[in-house]
Amino acid sequence: xxxxxxxxxxxxxxxxxxxxxxxxxxxxxxxxxxxxxxxxxxxxxxxxxxxxxxxxxxxxxxxxxxxxxxxxxxxxxxxxxxxxxxxxxxxxxxxxxxxxxxxxxxxxxxxxxxxxxxxxxxxxxxxxxxxxxxxxxxxxxxxxxxxxxxxxxxxxxxxxxxxxxxxxxxxxxxxxxxxxxxxxxxxxxxxxxxxxxxxxxxxxxxxxxxxxxxxxxxxxxxxxxxxxxxxxxxxxxxxxxxxxxxxxxx
Amino acid sequence: xxxxxxxxxxxxxxxxxxxxxxxxxxxxxxxxxxxxxxxxxxxxxxxxxxxxxxxxxxxxxxxxxxxxxxxxxxxxxxxxxxxxxxxxxxxxxxxxxxxxxxxxxxxxxxxxxxxxxxxxxxxxxxxxxxxxxxxxxxxxxxxxxxxxxxxxxxxxxxxxxxxxxxxxxxxxxxxxxxxxxxxxxxxxxxxxxxxxxxxxxxxxxxxxxxxxxxxxxxxxxxxxxxxxxxxxxxxxxxxxxxxxxxxxxxxxxxxxxxxxxxxxxxxxxxxxxxxxxxxxxxxxxxxxxxxxxxxxxxxxxxxxxxxxxxxxxxxxxxxxxxxxxxxxxxxxxxxxxxxxxxxxxxxxx
Amino acid sequence: xxxxxxxxxxxxxxxxxxxxxxxxxxxxxxxxxxxxxxxxxxxxxxxxxxxxxxxxxxxxxxxxxxxxxxxxxxxxxxxxxxxxxxxxxxxxxxxxxxxxxxxxxxxxxxxxxxxxxxxxxxxxxxxxxxxxxxxxxxxxxxxxxxxxxxxxxxxxxxxxxxxxxxxxxxxxxxxxxxxxxxxxxxxxxxxxxxxxxxxxxxxxxxxxxxxxxxxxxxxxxxxxxxxxxxxxxxxxxxxxxxxxxxxxxxxxxxxxxxxxxxxxxxxxxxxxxxxxxxxxxxxxxxxxx
Numbered sequence: 001x002x003x004x005x006x007x008x009x010x011x012x013x014x015x016x017x018x019x020x021x022x023x024x025x026x027x028x029x030x031x032x033x034x035x036x037x038x039x040x041x042x043x044x045x046x047x048x049x050x051x052x053x054x055x056x057x058x059x060x061x062x063x064x065x066x067x068x069x070x071x072x073x074x075x076x077x078x079x080x081x082x083x084x085x086x087x088x089x090x091x092x093x094x095x096x097x098x099x100x101x102x103x104x105x106x107x108x109x110x111x112x113x114x115x116x117x118x119x120x121x122x123x124x125x126x127x128x129x130x131x132x133x134x135x136x137x138x139x140x141x142x143x144x145x146x147x148x149x150x151x152x153x154x155x156x157x158x159x160x161x162x163x164x165x166x167x168x169x170x171x172x173x174x175x176x177x178x179x180x181x182x183x184x185x186x187x188x189x190x191x192x193x194x195x196x197x198x199x200x201x202x203x204x205x206x207x208x209x210x211x212x213x214x215x216x217x218x219x220x221x222x223x224x225x226x227x228x229x230x231x232x233x234x235x236x237x238x239x240x241x242x243x244x245x246x247x248x249x250x
Numbered sequence: 251x252x253x254x255x256x257x258x259x260x261x262x263x264x265x266x267x268x269x270x271x272x273x274x275x276x277x278x279x280x281x282x283x284x285x286x287x288x289x290x291x292x293x294x295x296x297x298x299x300x301x302x303x304x305x306x307x308x309x310x311x312x313x314x315x316x317x318x319x320x321x322x323x324x325x326x327x328x329x330x331x332x333x334x335x336x337x338x339x340x341x342x343x344x345x346x347x348x349x350x351x352x353x354x355x356x357x358x359x360x361x362x363x364x365x366x367x368x369x370x371x372x373x374x375x376x377x378x379x380x381x382x383x384x385x386x387x388x389x390x391x392x393x394x395x396x397x398x399x400x401x402x403x404x405x406x407x408x409x410x411x412x413x414x415x416x417x418x419x420x421x422x423x424x425x426x427x428x429x430x431x432x433x434x435x436x437x438x439x440x441x442x443x444x445x446x447x448x449x450x451x452x453x454x455x456x457x458x459x460x461x462x463x464x465x466x467x468x469x470x471x472x473x474x475x476x477x478x479x480x481x482x483x484x485x486x487x488x489x490x491x492x493x494x495x496x497x498x499x500x501x502x503x504x505x506x507x508x509x510x511x512x513x514x515x516x517x518x519x520x521x522x523x524x525x526x527x528x529x530x531x532x533x534x535x536x537x538x539x540x541x542x543x544x545x546x547x548x549x550x551x552x553x554x555x556x557x558x559x560x561x562x563x564x565x566x567x568x569x570x571x572x573x574x575x576x577x578x579x580x581x582x583x584x585x586x587x588x589x590x591x592x593x594x595x596x597x598x599x
Numbered sequence: 600x601x602x603x604x605x606x607x608x609x610x611x612x613x614x615x616x617x618x619x620x621x622x623x624x625x626x627x628x629x630x631x632x633x634x635x636x637x638x639x640x641x642x643x644x645x646x647x648x649x650x651x652x653x654x655x656x657x658x659x660x661x662x663x664x665x666x667x668x669x670x671x672x673x674x675x676x677x678x679x680x681x682x683x684x685x686x687x688x689x690x691x692x693x694x695x696x697x698x699x700x701x702x703x704x705x706x707x708x709x710x711x712x713x714x715x716x717x718x719x720x721x722x723x724x725x726x727x728x729x730x731x732x733x734x735x736x737x738x739x740x741x742x743x744x745x746x747x748x749x750x751x752x753x754x755x756x757x758x759x760x761x762x763x764x765x766x767x768x769x770x771x772x773x774x775x776x777x778x779x780x781x782x783x784x785x786x787x788x789x790x791x792x793x794x795x796x797x798x799x800x801x802x803x804x805x806x807x808x809x810x811x812x813x814x815x816x817x818x819x820x821x822x823x824x825x826x827x828x829x830x831x832x833x834x835x836x837x838x839x840x841x842x843x844x845x846x847x848x849x850x851x852x853x854x855x856x857x858x859x860x861x862x863x864x865x866x867x868x869x870x871x872x873x874x875x876x877x878x879x880x881x882x883x884x885x886x887x888x
Contacts, residue, residue: 077469089467091460093524095454097267103468105450109468112478114451117272122265127569129264142267164468212323322692370871374878376691380634381830382874389867396860443703508819512699518697553707559700563693564685 003065004029004168004198005050005081010059012045012222019045020222023059027200028167034201034209037219038242043202044086046219047172050200051083054075079237082166084157086173086202092146096137096156099145100128103163127163135159135189151182158189162197169193171201175208187211210234218242281438281527289305289430302537303432304493309517309529310436310443311486317523318447318513319479320459321371324380324511325387328367328544329360329484331505334489336360337396338407338501347413349496353435356492357485364484368477384508391506406502410495428497435493439486443526446482455479456524509552516559522571604735606853612741614848615748616810618841620803620821621828622755623675623796625840627827630772631789633687634694637701638800638825639818645801646813647673647713650720660723663749664805671801676794681795684786702818703766710815717814720805744806751799756837768792827870833880843880 005027005188009044013018019042031116037043050061052073068076079103101118105111126202132138135155140148145156158174175186190212193199203209209216209230216233218226226236233239288299308330315321336356346352370382394401402408414420421427446452454475458465462472495501504510513536521532539558543551562570580587624638645667652658652666678701686694726743729736759765770778771785804813811821814879824847832843847866854865873880 072471073466074469074471076316077467083361085464085467089461089464091457091464093460094456097264098271098453099457102453104452106454106469109526110450111454111475112451113450116450117445117448118268118450118453125265125268128268160264160464160468197375316692322695324695342677370875373875377628377632377634377830378874378878380691380695381826382871384823384826384872385867385874389864389871392862392864392867396862396864407730508822512703515692515699550707550711552703553711556700556703556705556707557698560682561701563689563700564682564695567693 002029003027003062004031004190005064005200006062007046007050008060008062009022010046010061011044011057012054013057014051018222020049020056022224023219023224024228025030025217025224028200028215029198030196031198032201034203034212034213034216035205036203036209036216038112041219042222043116043219044172047170047202048219049084050170056119056188069216077164080167082164082168083170084172084174086176088153088157089148089170090145090153090156090160092144094144094145096132096145096148096152096159097141099156099160100131100137100141100163103160103176104128104131107163107165131159131163134192135162136185137163149182150236151178154178154182154186155189156186158186162193168198171199173203173205174201175203175205181249253485259386272444278527281530283435285433286561289426289433289522292586293424293426296429298537298541299369300425300429300432300497301494302533303429303436304490304497305537306530306533307432307436307439307493307516308441308487308490309481309514309533310526311490312514312518313523313526313529314443314446314479314483314486316518317525317528318454318459319476319559321476321480322376322380323383324508324515325383326483326487326509326514327508328383328387328390329364330489330491330510331387331390331394332360333357333488334364334409334495334501334505335401335491336488337492337495338410339400341410342407343475343497348414348417349415349431353489353496354493357488360488360491361481364461364487365408365477365481368484372473372476384511385483387506387508387511391503394503394506400460402502404503407576408499412499418580425497432493432497435489439489440526440530447526450480451475467587510531513525513555516555516562519567520558522555522567556564601735605737606856607799607849608735608737609741610849610852611845612738612744612748612848613810613852614845615752616803616807617824617828617848618844619748619751619805620655620800621825621844622799622837622840623793623800624825625829625832625837626768626792628826629833629840631687631877632689633683634698635683636690636695636698636822636826637705637818638796639821640702640705641671641675641797642800642804642807642821643709643813643815643817644674644804645719645798645816646808647709647718647879648801649805650718650808650813654718660720660726663720664802667805668798668802671804672794672798674801675797676790679790679793684789687789701754702822706815713815715815717812718808719813720808722809727770740809746808747806749803752837753843759837764788764791823867827866831870831880839880 002244003026007025009017010020010023023046030044033180036048045054049056052071056069059066063076063079063081068079068081104124105113108124110116117142132141137152137156137159140152145153148156154174158171162170167184171190171250174190175183178186179204185242187208190208201209201212213230216228216230217224218239219243224243226233226239228236292299311329312323312326315323333356336359337352340355341347346355367386370386371379374382395403412421415427415431419427419431422474454465454470458470458472458475466472491505494505515530517536518529519532520535521528521530540551540555543554547554601691608690620642621638622642624635625634627633627638648670649663649667653660653663658666658815669724686697726740729738730742731737759768767778768781770781771783775785798853804817811817827847828840828844832840850869851863854861858865
């Protein structure tokens with residue numbers, strides 16, 4: 001099988017602190033891969049390294065076989081690597097309609113078009129409409145994003161990542177902080193992601209991880225600890241020890 | 251099934267909503283009708299009207315980078331000054347006598363400077379940006395001062411005689427031609443700006459202002475976009491500077507002054523950022539205010555300008571604009587209520 | 600050679616003066632991340648207070664200097680409590696607008712009260728003329744500036760590094776919430792710091808009247824210099840702004856002597872180049888937000 005995303009010997013240090021040590025991770029094409037680990041294991045650092053927010057001290061990152069280690073964040077996005085953020089990173093003054101229209105037009109390579117108005121193109125308008133509908137955002141599409149309820153913002157966060165038509169999608173704790181009532185919408189949205197998109201899910205919520213993933217990697221202290229199918233990981237005594245240890249600390 | 255028959259389209263009204271974003275509103279038409287009527291209504295105030303017109307163009311330029319892209323500049327006068335001196339020198343030495351052509355060349359000169367300096371401005375964060383923009387304007391002022399044999403130093407360029415616009419319209423004593431000329435340029439440039447801000451490019455700028463991190467994450471090359479709008483804005487500022495020279499037949503060192511850049515910020519925040527008309531309304535209010543204050547207290551009017559700035563910030567710009575919008579919105583709600591009442595009335599037999 | 604030494608000496612005096620003028624801003628802008636373009640107004644206030652006391656009421660110059668400090672610090676304290684503290688959490692645009700407004704007001708107000716012409720402070724005989732040191736002509740006034748500013752710099756460094764107030768300030772700047780948790784009265788610390796910085800600026804304004812010139816446009820004329828000191832110096836310590844001040848002082852004096860045609864051009868170019876190469880300042884390590 002071919003690889004969608006691969007890291008080779010990735011290292012990231014902050015001053016004297018090593019956040020990622022010699023991480024070699026393989027995400028297969030069309031995979032539903034989850035990256036889990038106790039608090040402070042360095043999961044978000046990994047996502048930031050993959051997407052180009054941070055630069056690694058050593059190691060390489062390959063997206064579908066091509067080296068993207070030195071590329072800026074926006075180039076990686078254009079090559080099909082998309083992400084959501086653990087804490088919503090949205091455009092507060094834009095409406096969901098504008099937000100999605102923006103992502104669609106960028107994806108279509110129209111970002112520098114300054115003479116045409118938005119969405120005059122029928123296929124683009126279709127895409128925008130379908131995305132808003134799929135993520136239950138149609139009825140709030142003309143409200144300022146900042147005024148939306150948290151659950152809707154969370155949906156927009158995912159819709160925005162999907163609008164970029166990714167080949168590999170990184171989900172950083174998509175259900176974090178979502179109130180119980182709106183949780184189902186998020187879970188449904190995650191479950192109905194297109195099959196041809198490879199997904200790397202970073203999550204704390206074990207129910208979500210085990211219902212979603214077909215492969216799980218456990219990160220401890222910035223290094224790969226255990227990797228395997230959900231049942232293997234669930235049975236692994238070392239994983240239990242790590243999580244129990246964390247529970248005992250807390 | 252063809253796209254326009256797809257069922258969800260009717261339900262969501264996507265196309266309509268997208269179209270609404272850039273639709274001309276009645277308020278806008280009213281604004282420009284009033285601007286046009288000013289030619290007939292105030293025949294004795296052409297001087298101040300002309301100043302308002304080129305100031306409005308200058309503010310429009312700042313709104314493009316500050317209101318849309320979020321770049322705070324303390325030295326926008328740099329581009330104004332380059333435009334002003336270019337237009338002045340072209341006319342003084344009879345290099346290009348036709349004003350419109352000279353105007354374009356002046357704008358392009360400022361644009362080149364904008365493009366080159368944009369890389370310096372993009373380099374740092376907010377604070378560094380403030381310093382670099384301020385530094386560039388001061389540097390140009392210093393240069394203009396040092397090369398006083400070319401720029402006329404503190405006395406400025408003198409003896410400029412303007413030729414007729416397009417070879418047809420003579421500049422008259424009352425300033426009617428000047429005003430119409432400036433107003434036409436302002437309107438055309440406004441149309442262009444309106445086009446730009448409602449385009450995908452314009453939307454990406456607003457996204458960058460809101461959240462550059464996320465903008466990059468969806469594939470927007472942030473610095474490239476900022477460079478583009480900074481360059482465009484420099485062109486606008488250059489045009490404004492050139493118009494000021496052409497309409498007054500004068501250009502002096504104070505085109506580069508810090509006070510000009512600072513006043514510009516004030517003008518923009520008076521009207522509000524990020525919807526284009528803020529700059530235009532701000533220009534009208536500021537000039538009228540300045541006119542009143544200067545007659546009332548000619549030497550110390552800057553005190554009151556300063557006080558306005560302080561009060562504006564303390565009250566909060568957003569709150570202030572909510573208050574000013576309260577009136578029109580109240581009327582609209584009442585009208586809407588009447589309309590729906592009327593519709594309901596028709597339905598009940 | 601002797602001219603070179605004289606320039607160096609004058610440059611050092613000028614630089615140290617700039618440091619005293621700007622170090623208050625180094626704290627508000629550099630550490631608290633508040634863009635205070637009106638910093639020069641406090642310096643101007645000190646200068647005018649000293650000039651008035653000395654010229655009009657015959658107070659000795661050395662008594663006028665502390666008064667300049669006290670009055671500017673008092674103004675700073677009142678303004679901080681009344682106005683500035685509401686703006687710490689606003690964005691930079693609001694801070695710029697607000698402080699530019701204050702500058703405009705102070706310029707017009709001083710012009711109204713004191714007139715627009717340049718003011719000189721009557722100096723005692725002791726401070727006039729030059730003394731000869733190994734064949735190098737040394738201005739007495741500049742020597743005094745170096746002595747006073749040198750003492751102040753050392754005291755400042757000690758205050759920040761050794762005293763309880765210094766550590767409270769550092770804690771308050773690093774993490775205001777944690778500092779509150781530690782029982783530090785953060786608003787009070789900020790107010791005192793602001794007042795102290797304004798006082799130093801006032802003292803600098805009084806000291807600098809002779810060298811920099813004092814007129815109502817002082818805050819605008821020297822704004823860029825203060826900002827250069829802080830942004831080029833960086834915000835990680837007080838040493839950065841100090842070195843930046845010296846560099847700026849020597850650079851400006853030497854530039855005006857050797858290439859008078861270029862004037863301030865040298866300084867502005869230097870600043871832009873440094874900021875391009877080191878966006879966080881020449882001596883700065885911490886990132887400026």
